[in-house]
Amino acid sequence: MAESESRSIDIQDTFFLQDQSSKPYIVKFSTTMLSISLQNNDNQERSVLDNNTQLISIDDIYGCLCMKDNKDPIKCHLNIYLYSLRKPKGIIGTFSKKLTLQRSQLLLTYAKLNDYESNLAVVTRWHYYIANAIYLRRNLPLDIVTTKRDKRALVFVNPAGGAGKAYRLVMEYVIGVWSEAEFTYHIIITERAGHARDYVQSIQLADWSGIVLASGDGLIYEVINGLMNRDDWQEALKLPIGHLPCGSGNAFITNIVRYSQQPIMKTMEKFIVQAAVIIATYNVLPFDMAVVDICDGQRLFSFLCIEWAIVADVDCDSEQYRFLGEARFTVEAIKRVIQPRTYNGYIDYIPYDAADDTVNTNQITPNTTIAQLHRHLLPFNESIPTDSTVTKWRRINGPFAHVLITSKASISKDTIASTKSTLSDGYLTLQYIRADSSIRMNLAKTFTTMSDGKYLDYDFVEWMPIRAFRIVPSDTSGNMMIDGEKVSYGPIQGEILPSIGRCMGKPPKLDQVSINP
Ligand SMILES: Nc1ncnc2c1ncn2[C@@H]1O[C@H](COP(=O)(O)OP(=O)(O)OP(=O)(O)O)[C@@H](O)[C@H]1O
Structure with missing residues (x-):
C-alpha cells in the first residue's frame, strides 16, 4: 500500500463487542480515530456510549492483534490495545474524578462471513490499517523509516540496577506490552559493569532499530x-535510546515522560509499563549531551549532570544502601545535612547566549571530529582567561556547600534540579550554594524542596544557564560524578552539545481525548 493511500484510509464494518456479543456495532476507522456505534434494527447507527467515550484516538492505541476464537471455529477477533487516561478501577474510581493512565483492551469480533479464513482476511486488513496508522503517526525520521522498520531493538537488562529487580520487572510488565x-x-x-559499553562498541549499527x-x-x-x-560515532549516535526504569534514579525516562506532558506514574510497576508503551510506539526526540574532560585525561559524554560537593557525596556514599532503591538518596542526604562539609575551589563558566555559535547536529558528517564539537574548552594546562572585557568566561570562588551542573530538568525520578530545562534546550544549568554560617539550614531547606525544584527559588541558591564550565577543586580527594557514576577527582570541564542524542520518546500531546472503550 502506498504511503499516501494509507494516510487517507476510511474503512467501516460490523463487529460484535466482546461483552455484548449479541449486538452488532458499526466500527469505523479513519487513520486518526476509531469510532464504535450500536447498529439499530433499521440498520441505522446510534452512539452506544456517552459523548466523551464514543471515539478512540489512534494516539491511545499502542497495538492490535488478530486472534482465533477458542470456541467458535468461524469467528475471528481484532484485539485492540489501549494506553489512555481513564478513571481508576474499583472503589477509588467511584469517588475520584482524577483520570490515570491505564492499559485496557477492546475485543472486536468478526463473524459476518461463513468461514474462518474469510473472516480472518477481513480482520487482517483491519489490523494492517491500524498498525500502519500507529506507525505513521509516529512521524519517524526518514533514515529510520527506510532502514529500521523491520529491525529489532537491542535491550540490555542490568540485574544489578536499583534493588536488583530489573529482570523480573521486564518479564512481568514489559514483554506483554511489547508483544x-x-x-x-x-x-x-549484562554480566558485569562495562559489559554493555564493550558490547555496543562492536555491534553492526544496521542490525538494530535502537537500544533500550x-x-x-548508569547503564x-x-x-x-x-x-x-566508536570510529563511526557520528552514525552510532543516530540509534534512538529507550529507557525502562529499573534503577535507583531513573532520570532519563523521567525527563522523557515530563517532556511528553503525561503524568509520571508513581509506582515502579506502572512507571515501567508507561515506559514500555512509549518505547513500543516511540517518536524520535533529540536530547542534549555534554562533552566532559576529566583530570585523568579521559573525554566522556554526559546526558544528565555533573556532580560535585554534597550531591556527589550523597550519590556516591548512598551506594551502601542500594537495597533501598530510590530511598537510598534520602537516607544519605539526611546524614550529610546533619554533618555538612564545605568544598573549596572555583568554577569558571561561559554564560549561555542563544545567539552563540553552537554545533548544529545536522552539520555532523562522518568526517566531523570530537574536537570540532569541543568549541570553548582549553587544555587543563592552559588557564582560563578571566578578564571579562576580553573573554566570555566568568569565575565564582568557593567555598561551596552545593554545586551541580545539569542538562535536564530531573536528576532522578523524585528530584527536579532545573525546572525550566527540557530534553534539548541547548544549555547546561549551573547551580551552587555558598558555604556560609547558615549552611545546615540552607541544605535542609534545599533537600526538602528538591522534589518539585522549589529550592531554586531560595535566595541562597544561585543558578544560571551556561554553555561551558571548568570546576577546579582545591582539595585533593572527594567525589566527582558524571550522570551518577564516579570519576577521578580533580579539575573537570565540559560543554553542551545541543540535540546531539536521539531518544525514544513521545511529543507533548495537545489533543488528549478521554476514552472508555
Ligand atoms: N551484571 C552486572 N553486575 C554488576 N554491575 C553491573 C552489571 N551490569 C551493569 N552493572 C553496573 O551497574 C551500575 C549501576 O547500574 P544502573 O544505572 O543500572 O543502576 P542504579 O545505579 O541503581 O541506577 P541509577 O544510575 O539510576 O541510580 C552501572 O555502572 C553498570 O555498569
Whole structure:
C-alpha cells in the first residue's frame, strides 16, 4: 500500500463487542480515530456510549492483534490495545474524578462471513490499517523509516540496577506490552559493569532499530560512552535510546515522560509499563549531551549532570544502601545535612547566549571530529582567561556547600534540579550554594524542596544557564560524578552539545481525548 493511500484510509464494518456479543456495532476507522456505534434494527447507527467515550484516538492505541476464537471455529477477533487516561478501577474510581493512565483492551469480533479464513482476511486488513496508522503517526525520521522498520531493538537488562529487580520487572510488565505492540527485540542480561559499553562498541549499527536499557541511569551513561567511543560515532549516535526504569534514579525516562506532558506514574510497576508503551510506539526526540574532560585525561559524554560537593557525596556514599532503591538518596542526604562539609575551589563558566555559535547536529558528517564539537574548552594546562572585557568566561570562588551542573530538568525520578530545562534546550544549568554560617539550614531547606525544584527559588541558591564550565577543586580527594557514576577527582570541564542524542520518546500531546472503550 502506498504511503499516501494509507494516510487517507476510511474503512467501516460490523463487529460484535466482546461483552455484548449479541449486538452488532458499526466500527469505523479513519487513520486518526476509531469510532464504535450500536447498529439499530433499521440498520441505522446510534452512539452506544456517552459523548466523551464514543471515539478512540489512534494516539491511545499502542497495538492490535488478530486472534482465533477458542470456541467458535468461524469467528475471528481484532484485539485492540489501549494506553489512555481513564478513571481508576474499583472503589477509588467511584469517588475520584482524577483520570490515570491505564492499559485496557477492546475485543472486536468478526463473524459476518461463513468461514474462518474469510473472516480472518477481513480482520487482517483491519489490523494492517491500524498498525500502519500507529506507525505513521509516529512521524519517524526518514533514515529510520527506510532502514529500521523491520529491525529489532537491542535491550540490555542490568540485574544489578536499583534493588536488583530489573529482570523480573521486564518479564512481568514489559514483554506483554511489547508483544501486543509487535515491538521486536533481543535481550542481553549484562554480566558485569562495562559489559554493555564493550558490547555496543562492536555491534553492526544496521542490525538494530535502537537500544533500550532496562536499568538506572548508569547503564545509559555506559552505552552512550560506548557509542561515542566508536570510529563511526557520528552514525552510532543516530540509534534512538529507550529507557525502562529499573534503577535507583531513573532520570532519563523521567525527563522523557515530563517532556511528553503525561503524568509520571508513581509506582515502579506502572512507571515501567508507561515506559514500555512509549518505547513500543516511540517518536524520535533529540536530547542534549555534554562533552566532559576529566583530570585523568579521559573525554566522556554526559546526558544528565555533573556532580560535585554534597550531591556527589550523597550519590556516591548512598551506594551502601542500594537495597533501598530510590530511598537510598534520602537516607544519605539526611546524614550529610546533619554533618555538612564545605568544598573549596572555583568554577569558571561561559554564560549561555542563544545567539552563540553552537554545533548544529545536522552539520555532523562522518568526517566531523570530537574536537570540532569541543568549541570553548582549553587544555587543563592552559588557564582560563578571566578578564571579562576580553573573554566570555566568568569565575565564582568557593567555598561551596552545593554545586551541580545539569542538562535536564530531573536528576532522578523524585528530584527536579532545573525546572525550566527540557530534553534539548541547548544549555547546561549551573547551580551552587555558598558555604556560609547558615549552611545546615540552607541544605535542609534545599533537600526538602528538591522534589518539585522549589529550592531554586531560595535566595541562597544561585543558578544560571551556561554553555561551558571548568570546576577546579582545591582539595585533593572527594567525589566527582558524571550522570551518577564516579570519576577521578580533580579539575573537570565540559560543554553542551545541543540535540546531539536521539531518544525514544513521545511529543507533548495537545489533543488528549478521554476514552472508555
Ligand atoms: N551484571 C552486572 N553486575 C554488576 N554491575 C553491573 C552489571 N551490569 C551493569 N552493572 C553496573 O551497574 C551500575 C549501576 O547500574 P544502573 O544505572 O543500572 O543502576 P542504579 O545505579 O541503581 O541506577 P541509577 O544510575 O539510576 O541510580 C552501572 O555502572 C553498570 O555498569
